[in-house]
Amino acid sequence: MQNYATVTDEGPSIASLLKSSHIRRAYHFIDELQTELDDELVRICEIPAPPFKEEARARFVSQRFQDIGLSRVRSDEKGNVIAERPGLSSKLSPGPRIVVSAHLDTVFPERTDVRVRRDGARFHAPGISDNVCGIVSLITLARALDAGGIVTEGTIYFVATVGEEGEGNLRGVRHLFNAGEFKRGVDAFISLDGPGLERITHRALGSRxxxxxxxxxxxxxxxxxxxxxxxxxxxxxxxxxxxxxxxxxxxxxxxxxxxxxxxxxxxxxxxxxxxxxxxxxxxxxxxxxxxxxxxxxxxxxxxxxxxxxxxxxxxxxxxxxxxxxPSGETPIDSTIVRAAIECSRALGIEPRLDCSSTDSNIPISLGIPAITLGAGGVSGNCHSLTEWYEPTGRELGMKRLLLLTVSLGGFAC
Ligand SMILES: [Zn+2]
CATH class of the missing domain: 3.30.70.360 (Alpha-Beta Plaits)
Structure with a gap:
């Protein structure tokens, strides 16, 4: 797999990207949007997505992808939702293919009360942090790229996966890379899973x-x-x-x-x-x-x-x-990990390299550059009925994601 992303040596550096008026416009949009995002968080959380029954939430995300103008919105046979934001690349000079994804499913069975209770800045509901905040970031990334008028060289794929948790056994992402859309590989895969800013998961914790x-x-x-x-x-x-x-x-x-x-x-x-x-x-x-x-x-x-x-x-x-x-590791000196570290530091986040079990396990095990990032914000009692989420610092997570996506996808203007 060719690595197109230019982090330090060639192409625009992270520092110069940050100075671009396009990126600044996108950042302004993210800052302005925060109250609206609270509503989106609640709306998505209250659509149940129990194991093996993610259809309703998938339909909603698919509709959102269409509403915000992403191209070729489709669902595959497993229920993953896929959309594209095409880059400048043509058939003759294909640009990098970058996937940004978040899982739709929760660990909670059917008929769990998923209504959100708000208490000041804190939102209480099962699944609100894992992984509704990831889905919200995914949708916001596409909107912010548009708001900044940002053009990338490569195509950015927006993917909402099924079956990440527990007995879902990564069936959504497994299908994408084994038999589905990405079976011929992609140049980078970023999974948004849960809140937080510091963690860059580049090692896949395998389990059987x-x-x-x-x-x-x-x-x-x-x-x-x-x-x-x-x-x-x-x-x-x-x-x-x-x-x-x-x-x-x-x-x-x-x-x-x-x-x-x-x-x-x-x-x-x-x-x-x-x-x-x-x-x-x-x-x-x-x-x-x-x-x-x-x-x-x-x-x-x-x-x-x-x-x-x-x-x-x-x-x-x-x-x-x-x-x-499966287990495996995206090397620390790979373009994607170096870029994630550099983008974090550029925004004042001191990253921590981490090992965990996420959707990235599948691409990592296939040698595809992949990492999992927190979507920003803080949470507690994950995977329990008393799960909560606070959007403090969420905008920083979104800005980091945008910077990284543009850096990997190639900033055209
Ligand atoms: Zn998760």
Whole structure:
């Protein structure tokens, strides 16, 4: 992939971009818009977007993209909404393709009360910071580019993705890069996720999730004593699994988050299952932990079967992968990370390089320059019903995003 963006050596520097009357006009527009953005924040937050059911919010964003004059607004088969702001580039001299995106979905199930309660400068509602503030920034970026009369060399793609959270398993962004619009790659990918200004996520925290289900005949705790017991087998597996010495570097973690099974204290269960989460900044460590998990489950089932061999019963075991997020890293000296650092500093933000699990995991794992940024503002109690958001500093997040987008997309005028 060619890197078009010129950060320090060639093309306009960040400092000279900041002096441009176009950028200044766009910044003025952002400052003037802040009260209106509060209304947009509330409007979008109150359209539910539970896991796997983002359609209503997607329709709204699609309509907004059309209203503000973006080109070729469309939805793909997974429900991602995509729009374009074309640059000067032609077929003969294609400019950089820059994607700016934000996820639509929340972690909250259907029928969660998503009405926003306002308390001074603070907005309370599930999902308001993760990721309604990101969506608001995405829409505002397009409007501010227009307000500044800014022309870029390359095309800027505006994307609202589905399925970022939890069991959504990055299905929206995965489709875009594996089979959809961006399967031939892009020159830069910026994901807006949550509030804050300092964090530049350039490392992708990989994770895998499994459901392990052990089954047996089941029976009476007294009358059938001596037959195989799925809960006992899982207990053996968990004892072994949790003794794994996960390294601190590269940072790695594991968790048996849910165990289920059985129906009564005096019944031998017919089935038991556990859900396991494995994370590491290194895909190699994830592979090692997965192999360990498979091994301890196999040993545990074998032990339980051999201890209860006299009964003539045996256990079955099913191993199912319930999620997979690849890991990787956009190098610190890549154009996109250097530009993000430089744009932050130019606006008085001291950035912090970060590792997290976001939509950028997919492009990063494919070697496409990608980062995730906070959209500005502050928040608390994320992913809980008491989530809140305050737009303090939001305008700075929007200005940084605009500067970075123009810097990567090539400032034509
Ligand atoms: Zn998020």
């Amino acid at each position: 999730r499994y459901r392990v289900t052990v089954g047996g005949p089941g029976g009476h705790s007294w009358g059938d004593f001596g037959i195989v017991n799925p809960v006992h087998a899982l207990g053996r597996a968990i004892a072994r699994f949790s003794a794994y010495p996960a390294p601190l570097a590269p940072r790695t973690s594991y968790n048996v988050g849910v165990i289920e099974g059985g129906s009564s204290v005096n019944a031998i269960p017919a089935s038991a299952s556990m859900v396991v989460d494995i994370r590491s900044v290194s895909s190699n460590e994830i592979e090692k932990l997965e192999a360990h998990l498979r091994r301890v489950v196999e040993i545990a089932v074998r032990e339980e079967n051999s201890q209860r061999a006299m009964s003539g019963t045996s256990l079955t075991c099913e191993f199912e992968q319930a999620g997979d997020r």
